[in-house]
Amino acid sequence: MKKLSLFKALLLVLTLTSFISKPEIDANNSWIRINLLGYQPKATKVAIWASKTNQVPDKFELIDQQSGKVVYTSTNIKSFGAYGPFTATARLNFSDFKISGKYFIRIAEIKSPEIIINDEVYRHTADFALRYMRQQRSGFNPYLRDSCHTHDGFVLYGAKAGIKDSTHFDASGGWHDASDYLQYSTTSANATYHLLMAYRDFPQAFADTKQANGLDGKNGMADVLDEAKWGLDWLVKMHPKDNIMFNQLADDRDHISMRIPKEDSQYGKGFERPLYYIDGEPQQRGKFMNNTKGTSSTAAKFTSAFALGSKIFASADENYAQQLKQKAISALAYANIKKGVTQTVSVKSPYIYAEDNWVDDMELAYASMPLIAEKTWKKNSGIAFDYAKQETITPWLTKDTANHYQYYPFVNIGHYELAKNSQPHKQKLASYYKQGIEQVWERAQKNAFYRGVPFIWCSNNLTVAFAQQCMWYKQLSGDESFNELEQANFDWLLGCNPWGTSMVYGLPNWGDTPTDPHSAFTHLKNYPIDGGLVDGPVYTSIYKNLIGIQLTKPDAYADFQSDLAVYHDDYGDYSTNEPTMDGTASLIYLLAAYDSRTKTIPKEFQSLQGAIIRGKATEKKVALVFTGDEFADGGNNINKTLVDENVKASFFLTGRFYSKLKNRKLIETLKTNGNYLGPHSNAHLLYNDWIKRDSLLVTELQFKTDLMWNYGAMEKVGIKMDDAKYFLPPYEWYNQQIADWTSQMDKQLINFTSGTRSNADYTYPEMGKSYRSTEEIYKSILDYDKSKADGLNGFILLLHIGTDPRRTDKFYNRLPELIKYLKTSGYELVKINELLKTEQ
Template sequence: MKKLVIPFALLFIISLISFSPKPVTDSTNSWVRINLLGYQPKSSKVAIWASKTNEVPEKFELINQQSGKVAYTSTNIKSFGAYGPFTATARLNFSDFKTPGKYFIRIAEVKSPEIIIDDEVYRHTADFALRYMRQQRSGFNPYLRDSCHTHDGFALYGDKAGIKDSTHFDASGGWHDASDYLQYSTTSANAAYHLLMAYRDFPQAFADTKQANGLDGKNGMADVLDEAKWGLDWLLKMHPKDNIMFNQLADDRDHISMRIPKEDSQYGKGFERPLYYINGEPQQRGKFMNNTKGTSSTAAKFASAFALGSKTFLSTDEKYAQQLKNKAISALAYANIKKGVTQTASVKSPYIYAEDNWVDDMELAYASIPLVDEKSWNKSSKEALNYAKLEPVTPWLTKDTANHYQYYPFVNIGHYELAKLNQPMRKELMRYYKQGIEQVWERAQKNAFYRGVPFIWCSNNLTVAFAQQCFWYKKLSGDESFTELEQANFDWLFGCNPWGTSMVYGLPTWGDTPTDPHSAFTHLKQYPIDGGLVDGPVYTSIYKNLIGIQLTKPDEYAEFQSDLAVYHDDYGDYSTNEPTMDGTASLIYLLAAYDSRVKTLPKEFQTELGAITRGKKTEKKIALVFTGDEFADGGESINKTLVDEQVKASFFLTGRFYNKPKFKALIKTLKANGNYLGPHSNGHLLYNDWTKRDSLLVSELQFKSDLIWNYGAMEKFGIKMKDAPYFLPPYEWYNQQIADWTSQMDKQLINFTSGTRSNADYTYPEMGKSYRNSEEIYKSIIDYDQSKTNGLNGFILLLHVGTDPRRKDKFYHKLPELIKYLKTSGYELVKINELLKSEP
């Protein structure tokens, strides 16, 4: 038969015609996929056009949900052709539309689900996902208000440590790993680290509504820390002595049946379940042998979790922090017993956590040890960098497939922590992150969903990890090249995927989310598993070769399955719809990060680069603010004036000031008289260059550590962090990054109101043209008040507690005259927390 030959040029023209924009005519075979949770106004905002026809729209409209009117029209459409079940796909970019509200995209007769644009769209979502972690608790389970697995467990493989098989160790507690009731040290340590890290980086994202046992009631500690401590307490049991460490509790015989956890007598020694000792050798139960080669991977994860835990709880529970410190050091020693990976054990099933890399764990461990041993900073950072060089890019980033948990954790946390620990190493570490991102981008840029993450088992966990890596890279490098890629991976998790469903149970409550996950809680009792991140889609080839999967009902997403990948909201599919504890913990970090990207300051206040610089111009209130570092010669005079005039002021003092014995009596007096006392940095650091304001002179770790030390010095006077939420920067000089870091610590940066020369009261004649005498300073204040419409309303008027001895003309001697003038002019002098009290 004669072959038909079509010239290449003609084929090219036909392909252009096939996928060129056309008017949309078929609304039954076309969809618009969005992030069901919503978009922040300033973020990347992209929806996906997905059609089983060749049609690609020429434009799209954003319709106001309430009024029905067109709010925005755009032709910013990028076509990509076929993907998965779709013949035509395209990216609909509306990033330049920033008006908050509720909308939907309309293309002819095709409409998207409701689109929410608001700064608050991710608010409280991290705490929502935390519900799943509490529900996964073993020991006492607050959701069930019942206990389970209280008799665990008995040791196996402990002969190297002189432990006879079946010896009992208390291993009750911790988290069930997924919908089954196994418990793994490696996933638990990683989860605990993510929770601790989430609180450290974004404390404002978390509330205190639960007690330590998970039941309702505040206990003075953020719920995320209660949960992290629950995990740490169990890890302490899994490393009871320097020469004893267990890798897992229970095994795959757990999978015999679906059940609500009680005492669980399915197998084992009575109610006890087996504890697998880490001996650095392959372990076999039944007919399956794992590929354990050493002690490093799990033990190193212990070390980093214990170290960060010690640092976190040092200010609230010194004894517990010391215990964690000791365990961090012993865990690192255990990791060095035999360099190599520790894998989990299985009895009946071939499926295990087949972790195959361990140097990333060692990198994080060595980057974490300086948190509990400051003297080791130089040596430990060098060790960490050596390990970083052995695996600069997490291997799965370069591949389109991998074994189950082969490269775990799915993101190299060590690069991020080490980059903060050691500024000179940052550039190289950021290059490692960028290399990995570029590998994924090479695949992602070929499809409309920007999907470059492989569809292997737990693909959603990888998606979270990749978004984290993009987020950290941007944060540390300032390079925003991958912002849209990062957002695309976040959006994927919440509905911007071929199936149009969120991958998090119950989030958002108004959207399409899993309802029939592979979980005994939902299947047997219809208990909601709020916040659980399900495994996510897998390659169709993987799905077809898994053992024991059988769908229990018609597939609601049948028209969106393809030869590429499948996802089923069916409890019979354990490969795509089973929630995981560690994946959810990672998601909690990401949700906290996105929640904290936007902090809206009250509109009635004047702000600059993230700092509040003036209160309400509509109220005749002024805050007198005094800063102090090395001098306090005006302290007694200032205090006397305040008492005589019955006025309260605000004092922002450095850690050095608080720690000087000669200033102790003054500080106590100022506090006793009801003044506001706050932080001014510990060592009076210069944060950024005087001429290049965006050029930082400190790292994030230096900044946060210094501020924490400042608060530590304040605690000696009974001033707790929660009592002093406002921070005034040293030298009154900062940039947006400093404001952001302050916000991440749940504090608000403030600065003086410009316009007067009050802050020049520290100058002295030898400074030449910069010098201002007290009469000039006083006159500048009066002149501003009398020349401006709102006068000094809302002013943060900054002065100094003391000045250099070379200044003989002390402005604090004019303070009585100034206060009398302000009072006569009708001003109310208040503390900073009263001036900045926002409307409810």
């Protein structure tokens, strides 16, 4: 009886508690943070619940913005507790929702900002951020349509080179470093490298809307390359002779006032500003001396920028490329004069770029040298790897704090550049990246924002760098275990942070972004500084101890400041809200990378290993495709047949084919007649092993460089890169990695449709069993058409524009007969871009 009574009592308690509802969520003290720019459908998608109460929701809804209907409900919520100003935080994961559209998250009465899901959410954002780089130009400034700092500069510390103090050297140009007008070689070289690298890896992300001087108008070169060249030209001036290199133009006397750039006269020599020579010895730091120990850190950065610039500009300007090559060689020699770090100079204050490491710069320099001297790869890669082993992990990754720019650049680019081109070292270098990521992850996994990057000065620059490292590690290793961590750092920059604001001026233009940055452009003239990445939040302890910070208005983010970190959208706070040139350049690379993840093959097309191999099987269309490298003997016959039959075809030709003078008239005729002309690699490389398809025979750099040379040869005969998006690989042999690299360049890999023997028209009797006669090839096409329900619908029928002289039985002589058969059978003969056209 006692047991029964106890049971009834327990039942009564449970019944009563079931009618007690959970306390309502406090809408005034709870927020949902998101990436304000948006998410790509297949990406990790996480919003952050942040509340000053103890409440954590048990579910959330995704609401269609237009219809108001619930389209998704989830309980995928991971609670983390207190962080910064919040008592309760949680991760709201909706990654498995992949439908494009505009939505918002709803929890009780709380709504998130608009959530955009679309493949194109990052389109053109890299070019948007490039606006800030253009606005930072010294010399002629296209934004102001005026010139500034045209008298620079006079030399200091030049005794080792026999240069008297106050000697004039032309140093006009380059970029102002931030909202002040100092110019540093170390940040400029790093920024230049990032811009060059962004174009090399993701050329499709950039448009051509500006001239070389930055004013409106196309000049046949992507705007990012115009900007990179602006940086390179200044670096050349900062290394005018083999024995002369300058580390810095102007100093902290710049900070006398906020002003629009013009000639500055506060340095004691008219309108000239001081040029600080690199002598490898300590130089001024306020009342003391800096900790310069050598010549390596800055000079090595020059080396890598010059080498990559030489490689990229080789097809456009051979003389300029040669000049950069020689500068790379002399800069590397300069880096070896006295091994050690070169720090910047200050005169009045103690604040400098206190760079403390340099072996990472040497690693990248030696990894870059084979770009201008391919035969030196074995030697230079070995030296680069020796430096890699000296600093396996960029030191800030292991720390909670660091001095200003103490470990710069904030990501070790050398590991990536060396690993992707050196199979023997790839696994080890990838492991170095992983070790650094794990150090940050150890801190990040303890909070809902996955924040493991320390809140030191320019924390946003570190955030960009860390996202790059995660991305590169995944590319090198295939390990996707840090995908969510990478995305969290990217999202942080664009609004998924405690303050709920994007850290990029004007991006997105519909969201909360900086409006009052520490910038003379905005403060004095209300000029927008589109695309500028601001410094980002700092530890509150750092903020309280900085000199000269005073907020000018009530703090819009007061509710979200904490004892941990602060961020102020106030021009009076130079520590969190000042945009930086080099941070923006790094962001441009990251935005270009994310923009380039949008390529997908439509379901109606057949694909293999990332290449489209057949169009729509529901449409009676066929694309005749001709490839060519060494031989062109059939060109005139093929052209005549196409004209006689009023048919257009597609031609995929190597750079060698396009470059031969004897082929020029044929190419011009094919182009004039409206045929499609595309790339087939520059030197007809074999990309991967014939037996082990996954075994690559080329590096990413070799692949992309070769393809860019192919496009360069095409441009010389009037075929624009943007007009040739389809790429047919040499030997018609490739793998998924080749397709991925092609996609990164905003091109689509294609290949022939299997089933016939048309692609064997290059064979000749001496090849034995591989030889196929013209009659056999012709019959295979007709037999396939008659034996399949959908026949040759959507076929990419591949032939060759010329063949070895040993083949006397030329299939192109049967082309008139083949075209007549296809027409009679009801097929429409179209170009490849027409065959693969999709509905808009």
